[in-house]
Amino acid sequence: MFYVYILISLKDRKFYIGFTNDLKRRLKEHNSGKNISTKSRLPLKLIYYESHLSKADADRREKYFKTTKGKATLKQMLRCSLEKHWNNSPAR
Numbered sequence: 001m002f003y004v005y006i007l008i009s010l011k012d013r014k015f016y017i018g019f020t021n022d023l024k025r026r027l028k029e030h031n032s033g034k035n036i037s038t039k040s041r042l043p044l045k046l047i048y049y050e051s052h053l054s055k056a057d058a059d060r061r062e063k064y065f066k067t068t069k070g071k072a073t074l075k076q077m078l079r080c081s082l083e084k085h086w087n088n089s090p091a092r
Contacts (some may be wrong), residue, residue, distance in 0.1 A: 001060035
């Protein structure tokens with residue numbers, strides 16, 4: 001299985017979008033500061049993931065989520081979760 005995942009930085013409230021074949025390992029890498037692109041944005045919270053049988057399908061979906069339209073889709077899909085997160089976030 002391949003996983004497309006969305007993290008949100010509790011520091012800057014921005015998304016990180018990626019894909020992997022080992023979601024647990026990848027989340028540990030992100031939150032331990034081993035990923036250069038998220039190291040300065042810790043802590044991170046997993047807010048969404050989806051699984052795919054095909055690596056190509058996961059790669060295509062990740063690329064879509066990184067577009068302006070894809071980010072708008074995510075915000076719409078996750079609007080209740082994001083509202084709840086922002087209302088409870090100390091970074092207001």
